[in-house]
Amino acid sequence: MRGIRTHVVERWSGGGVRICQRLPPFAGSRHLPVTSISDFWQHRRLPERRQSPPSRVPAGLELFTSSSVFGASVLSAAPDGSLGLGGGVHWIRLFEPPSPYATGVEETSVEEYASQVKLLKEFTDIPSIDRAWTIKSGDDVGASAIIPSPSGSKLLVVRNKENDSPTILEIWGPSQLEKEWQIPRTVHGSVYTDAWFEGISWNQEENMIAYVAEEASFKIDGASEKECGSWKGQGDWEEDWGETYPGKQKPALFVLDINSGKAQVVKGIDESLSAGQVVWAPYSSDSPEKYLIFVGWTPENARERSSRKLGIKYCNNRPCALYAVQAPAQESTSNESENANATGCAITAIKLTDRLNSAFFPRFSPDGKYLVFLSAKSAVDSGAHSATNSLHRMDWPADGKPCSSGNVIDVVPVVMCAEDGCFPGLYCPFFLNDPWLPDGHTMVLCSYWGSRQVILSVDILSYKLSNITPADSNHSWNVLAVDGGKILAVCSSPIDPPQIKYGCPAGHSGGTLSWNWLDISSPFLQHSEKVRNMLSMHQFSIMKIPIGNSDTLPKGAQLPMEAIFVSSSNSQSKEPFQVNQKSGSLNPLIVVIHGGPHSVSLTSYSKSLAFLASLGFNLLIVNYRGSLGFGEEALQTLPGKIGSQDVGDVLKAIDHVIETKLADPSKIAVLGGSHGGFLTTHLIGQAPERFAVAAVRNPVCNLSLMVGTTDIPDWCYVETYGKDGKDHFTEAPSVDQLGDMYSKSPISHISKVKTPILFLLGAQDLRVPVSNGLQYARALKERGAEVKVIVFPKDIHSIDRPQSDFESFVNIGVWFKKYCR
Numbered sequence: 001m002r003g004i005r006t007h008v009v010e011r012w013s014g015g016g017v018r019i020c021q022r023l024p025p026f027a028g029s030r031h032l033p034v035t036s037i038s039d040f041w042q043h044r045r046l047p048e049r050r051q052s053p054p055s056r057v058p059a060g061l062e063l064f065t066s067s068s069v070f071g072a073s074v075l076s077a078a079p080d081g082s083l084g085l086g087g088g089v090h091w092i093r094l095f096e097p098p099s100p101y102a103t104g105v106e107e108t109s110v111e112e113y114a115s116q117v118k119l120l121k122e123f124t125d126i127p128s129i130d131r132a133w134t135i136k137s138g139d140d141v142g143a144s145a146i147i148p149s150p151s152g153s154k155l156l157v158v159r160n161k162e163n164d165s166p167t168i169l170e171i172w173g174p175s176q177l178e179k180e181w182q183i184p185r186t187v188h189g190s191v192y193t194d195a196w197f198e199g200i201s202w203n204q205e206e207n208m209i210a211y212v213a214e215e216a217s218f219k220i221d222g223a224s225e226k227e228c229g230s231w232k233g234q235g236d237w238e239e240d241w242g243e244t245y246p247g248k249q250k251p252a253l254f255v256l257d258i259n260s261g262k263a264q265v266v267k268g269i270d271e272s273l274s275a276g277q278v279v280w281a282p283y284s285s286d287s288p289e290k291y292l293i294f295v296g297w298t299p300e301n302a303r304e305r306s307s308r309k310l311g312i313k314y315c316n317n318r319p320c321a322l323y324a325v326q327a328p329a330q331e332s333t334s335n336e337s338e339n340a341n342a343t344g345c346a347i348t349a350i351k352l353t354d355r356l357n358s359a360f361f362p363r364f365s366p367d368g369k370y371l372v373f374l375s376a377k378s379a380v381d382s383g384a385h386s387a388t389n390s391l392h393r394m395d396w397p398a399d400g401k402p403c404s405s406g407n408v409i410d411v412v413p414v415v416m417c418a419e420d421g422c423f424p425g426l427y428c429p430f431f432l433n434d435p436w437l438p439d440g441h442t443m444v445l446c447s448y449w450g451s452r453q454v455i456l457s458v459d460i461l462s463y464k465l466s467n468i469t470p471a472d473s474n475h476s477w478n479v480l481a482v483d484g485g486k487i488l489a490v491c492s493s494p495i496d497p498p499q500i501k502y503g504c505p506a507g508h509s510g511g512t513l514s515w516n517w518l519d520i521s522s523p524f525l526q527h528s529e530k531v532r533n534m535l536s537m538h539q540f541s542i543m544k545i546p547i548g549n550s551d552t553l554p555k556g557a558q559l560p561m562e563a564i565f566v567s568s569s570n571s572q573s574k575e576p577f578q579v580n581q582k583s584g585s586l587n588p589l590i591v592v593i594h595g596g597p598h599s600v601s602l603t604s605y606s607k608s609l610a611f612l613a614s615l616g617f618n619l620l621i622v623n624y625r626g627s628l629g630f631g632e633e634a635l636q637t638l639p640g641k642i643g644s645q646d647v648g649d650v651l652k653a654i655d656h657v658i659e660t661k662l663a664d665p666s667k668i669a670v671l672g673g674s675h676g677g678f679l680t681t682h683l684i685g686q687a688p689e690r691f692a693v694a695a696v697r698n699p700v701c702n703l704s705l706m707v708g709t710t711d712i713p714d715w716c717y718v719e720t721y722g723k724d725g726k727d728h729f730t731e732a733p734s735v736d737q738l739g740d741m742y743s744k745s746p747i748s749h750i751s752k753v754k755t756p757i758l759f760l761l762g763a764q765d766l767r768v769p770v771s772n773g774l775q776y777a778r779a780l781k782e783r784g785a786e787v788k789v790i791v792f793p794k795d796i797h798s799i800d801r802p803q804s805d806f807e808s809f810v811n812i813g814v815w816f817k818k819y820c821r
Contacts, residue, residue, distance in 0.1 A: 109814055116813045119614060123607040124806060126497045126527040145193040149206045154178075156200065156209055160190040167191055167213070171258060181261050188254055188265070189214030194244070195430065196312065197251045197276035199294065207258050208330065210266075210278045210292050215250040239299065241274070242311025242711030243767040243797050249309075251276050253294060255328050264328040268347040272298050273323075274309075277360060281324060282368030284400040290327045291402055293371065295320050295360045296349070308731070311711030311767060314599075315385045316376035322359045324402035325349040350404050352394065357381070361431040364396065365460070366440045371396050372460055374428055378414050378632055383718035383726040384639055386598040388414045388425040388632040393460050411460050417556035418631040423465060424449060427600070427628045438485045444468075446479050448629035451542050451562045453602050455479050455489060455503075457513070468503070468515050474542055476604035477501075487515070492605035494566045494619070495538040497527055534614045540566045542603065545653050547625070556633025557625055563653045564603055565662065566619035588667035588692075588820045591654060591683075592621040595674030597638055597646060597719070600628040608809045615813050617669070617820075620657055624649035624679075640722025642675075643744045647682050654690070665690065669820045671812065673697030674768060674797065678746060681776065684757065685749025693819035695758040695812045698768045698797050701776035703741035707733055709769045720744050750779055756786035758815045760808045762795035788815065 145158040159168040166182040167190060192198045192212040200211045217235075240249045253266035253275045269275060273296040281291040297320045299309045312318050326347045353359040358376040365372065371394040378387040391412035397403065415425030427448035435443040441461045446453055453476040454469045468487075469477045475496065481488040487503035500520040505513055544560040568587060590612055594601045601621045613619055623630070624646045626638030638645055657663040670691050672680040677699020684694050700706060707716040717725035720741050728737065742748055757780065761773045770791065780787045790811060792804040799808055 109818070112814050112817060113810065116615070116810050116817075120607075120611045120806065120810055120813070122528055122531050123611045123614070126531065126607060127525060144191065145198075145200060147200045147202070149202045150204060151206065154202075154206055156202070158191045158193060158200070158211075160193070169256060169263075179258065179261065181256070181263070183213075183263050186216055187263055188216050188252065192248075192251050192276065197248075197274070199253075199276055199278035201279045201292075203280045203290070208327070209256045209258065210280060210327065211254055211256070212251045212276050212278055212294075213254050214248060215252040215265075239307070239309040241309050241313075243313045243765070245311075245313065246764075246766065250274055253278055253292060253325070255292075257328075257330055259330070266292060266325055266328060268325050269296070269323070269349045273349075274299075275323075277362065279362055279364065280327075281371075281402065282364055282396060282400060284398065287400050289401065291324050291400070292327050293322060293324055293352075293362045293364075293402075295362065296323045296351075310714055313767070314596075315712060316358070316387070316389075317379035317383060317385050319357045319380050320360055321354075321356070322352040322362055322371075322373060323349040324352055350402050352402060352404065352406060353408060354404060355408060356392070359392070361428075363431055363433075363435065363443070366436050369396055370394065370441070370460060372411070372443065374426070374431070382636055382639070382723050383714065384598050384635065385712070385715055385718075386596065386628060387635055388628075389428055390414050391426055391458060391460075411463055412458060412465060414632050416632045417554070417559075417634075419559065423467075424629055424631045432479065432482060435479075435482055437482065444479055444482045444487060446477070448600050448602065450629050451564055451601065451603055451623055452476050452629075453478060453604065455487070466512055468513075470517060474540075474603055476602045478604075489517075493603050494540045494564060494605060494609060494613070494621075495535050497535070497605050498525055500525070535610065537568055538566060538613055539568075540564060540603065543653075543656065545649075545656050547649075547652070553637060554633040556631045557637040559630070559634065561625055561627075561630070561634075561649055561653070562623045563656075564601060564619070564621040564623075565657065566609070566613050566621070567662070568613075568616075568618070586662075586664040586667065587616055587618045588669065588816075589657065589663040590617045590619050590816065591650065591668060591670045592619055593650060593670070593672035593676035593679045594621075594623070594627070595672070595676045596628075597624070597626045597642065597675040597678075598628055598635060599675075608805070611809060612813060612816070615817060617816065618663065620653060620663070622650050622653045624653075636723075639718050639725070640720065642678070642719045643682050643746075646679055647686055650679060650683060651687060651690075667692060667820050669693045669695075669816045671695045673699070673799075675700060677701070677768075677773075681746035681753075681757075682749065684755040685746055685753050688752045688754045691755045693757070693816055694755050695760070695815055696773070697760045697799055697808065698762055698765050698770075699746075699759070699773055699776070700768050701745060701772050702747040703745045704733075704738040705775060706768060706772050707738075707741060709771060711766045716741055747776055747779065750776065751783070753780060753783075753785055756815070756819050757788075758811060759787070759789040760799060760811070761789065761791045762797060762799045762804075763791050763793045764795060765797045767797040 142159050143157050144160040145156075147156045147158075148154070149156070153174060155172040157170040157172060159170070161167060164185050166184045167188070169181045169183060170177055171179040190213065191200070192214070197212055200209065202209050238249045240247055251274045253269065254263050255266060256263045275294045275296055278292050278294040281293050283290050297312070297318055299307050310318065352371075353373075356375050356377055357380045359373050360376070361374045363372050364370065373392055375390045375392055376387065377390060379385065390410060393409045393411050394406045412426050415423060418424035428445055431445060435445055437444065437457065442457050442459045444455060444457055447456050449467065452474060454467050455477050457466045457468050458464075473491070475491045475493040477489055477491045479487060479489050485505055489501045489503060490498045491501055492498040500522050502518040502520050503515045504518070506516040507514060541564075543563045543565050545563055546560050547558050549558055592601065592609065601623055609619060609621070625634045626646060628635065654663070654668065658665050668691055670680045670683055671694070672678070673696065677696035678701070680694050680696050681699055681701050684691050703716045703720060707713045710716070713731070714726070714729050717729045719725070721728050733741070759773050759777045761770045763770050774789070777787050777789050788811075790807070792799055792801070795801050795804045799805060
């Protein structure tokens with residue numbers, strides 16, 4: 001993956017330690033010295049993959065042995081009091097700034113572009129921690145995934161190749177490459193290394209690895225490429241899993257036997273299932289069978305009679321279940337059936353979660369007694385693409401043999417209404433591979449809590465849940481690893497770049513375990529004095545925006561919504577000064593609107609928004625009703641009311657800051673992407689006098705056009721009709737349905753638009769195809785509106801290729817400064 005800088009801290013048997021930094025070949029990229037953790041850290045380019053590591057451990061470095069699949073040991077102190085990462089093999093992924101050159105610069109704006117490019121480069125030089133202990137693909141080494149074994153003594157390196165080249169699997173030992181296999185496309189395609197289908201799991205003996213890969217494509221028997229020349233038939237068209245998964249049709253399970261080098265497909269899984277998130281089940285020494293637990297998705301994720309695969313990225317409403325299947329034997333003879341066990345019984349996957357229509361992220365407790373998992377049942381039932389999660393537990397049989405009649409216990413149920421700052425429900429973006437504290441039944445996880453992300457501890461036996469982030473912190477926190485009762489985390493805010501934190505238990509208070517959080521010196525997170533000075537001149541707060549009482553709304557939907565307000569502040573007194581000291585006027589305001597709509601804007605650091613704030617804008621980041629993190633009742637009021645309730649909520653937030661003298665009503669810009677772009681274009685149509693300028697990224701402008709071109713047509717029905725939209729869904733919408741969707745769309749208000757607007761579009765977007773934004777932009781131009789369009793030929797819905805993201809926000813900054821001063 002381009003645009004990623006990776007620091008690698010490795011522990012090798014024999015004592016070698018190295019820190020490596022890998023940078024992509026972007027213009028202006030530079031190495032940052034790695035010096036302040038301690039005097040003995042070394043800094044160098046990542047060596048070639050066959051190069052041996054250093055042979056000597058620097059004096060004073062203490063390392064722990066990792067015990068999880070992703071390496072769990074965290075920090076140790078050197079004699080000088082500094083701290084370092086240690087144990088097994090560890091990685092932190094950091095985003096690297098792209099080339100600071102934008103295209104399409106108007107001649108009259110050259111100086112403005114040059115100034116903003118230079119400023120944005122200052123902010124993109126600050127790396128942001130994405131997650132720890134895994135490296136995604138990179139130009140330097142070509143690794144798609146790097147997964148240490150439970151003991152940390154071995155390392156699996158996956159190298160997915162393009163076109164029809166074989167996938168390369170490597171096993172590294174303490175100091176060198178030990179084994180390498182090239183898996184041809186006749187066995188399987190690329191290994192899945194995304195955050196959803198991905199599942200790469202070592203067994204405890206470290207002689208077998210289960211993983212998810214694309215099922216081998218069909219080939220006509222007896223026909224070889226040599227016989228057919230260079231021409232290949234296309235075959236029948238098949239559905240894929242949509243946005244970010246083009247061409248990905250059937251993820252399947254495989255097991256690699258490290259001793260024999262044989263990669264086998266796991267038998268007994270129904271052909272209709274797409275498999276992912278595989279883990280090894282605990283097994284008993286009394287039983288020869290070994291089992292795999294995996295998540296299975298069916299293509300019938302819209303209606304029972306439909307075999308279409310609807311887009312799965314960002315869509316937790318796709319039905320799925322946990323299954324158990326017997327793993328292939330380590331060695332099998334030719335006269336034994338690969339699809340039968342020792343007793344001659346057929347091996348068929350067992351569905352473990354019959355009573356739930358959603359189950360994913362399976363994790364076993366350290367003692368193997370419990371299987372814990374998340375469910376998005378609320379999303380599946382309602383059709384909302386994301387909703388409140390629930391946490392569940394199953395007792396695992398002592399003999400290690402799974403059964404379909406296991407009792408599923410609710411550990412954390414769905415919260416409907418959250419009052420007075422109480423727990424709003426689970427909204428977990430991911431699970432750690434090893435989330436357990438030393439007691440073996442308390443897990444650590446992240447969840448959205450209003451406009452913040454917090455770290456929670458959940459006791460799966462007593463059902464006790466605690467927020468273990470500091471009580472006085474409005475920052476957002478993300479857990480990176482848990483080991484030995486310690487937590488490695490990162491926290492940030494809109495005005496504070498990421499800071500690594502080390503959590504230590506501080507004892508029990510009132511029956512609750514309290515935590516001390518230490519700041520960790522991080523040389524690779526340092527930023528320039530210019531950026532420090534700019535960020536010190538800002539402050540942020542979480543605003544409560546009153547909704548008002550209504551007899552037609554549930555209680556949860558009448559609670560105040562939240563907005564994050566970022567403003568300039570006097571660095572000496574820290575008192576807010578919204579008035580521009582030169583002109584005596586209020587700073588212009590950018591209203592920032594998230595997509596989804598069932599997503600959330602958090603109080604975490606964003607280099608792009610920090611850049612916009614440093615241009616002299618205040619920011620109003622709105623979490624309208626329907627956002628995650630505020631309870632299920634508030635969320636479920638939005639489907640069926642898009643274009644009205646959410647628009648009204650954003651206008652309420654704007655009115656609030658105007659009434660409190662924080663914004664000048666004549667200097668308001670609005671920015672949003674996806675559904676945030678839907679709201680942006682609605683706002684400039686429904687309230688054309690209120691906005692000086694607008695910018696959108698891959699906006700939904702016309703639902704009646706989108707429904708026939710998107711990978712998630714069901715979204716159009718559910719957000720138009722509410723929960724009943726699930727029953728209305730069809731691939732051939734009626735005239736009345738198209739009319740309803742059109743009336744809900746921004747394009748129905750296009751005749752009233754007066755606001756200059758910038759469009760940033762990804763040509764490869766399968767979620768909101770480029771035609772949606774182009775149709776709206778062309779219609780505005782037809783009416784003589786001020787419109788600028790930039791299309792990124794290689795980008796998908798998120799427009800997250802580093803150079804494209806950089807160019808997007810440079811253009812947004814210039815566009816906003818032009819029309820809103």
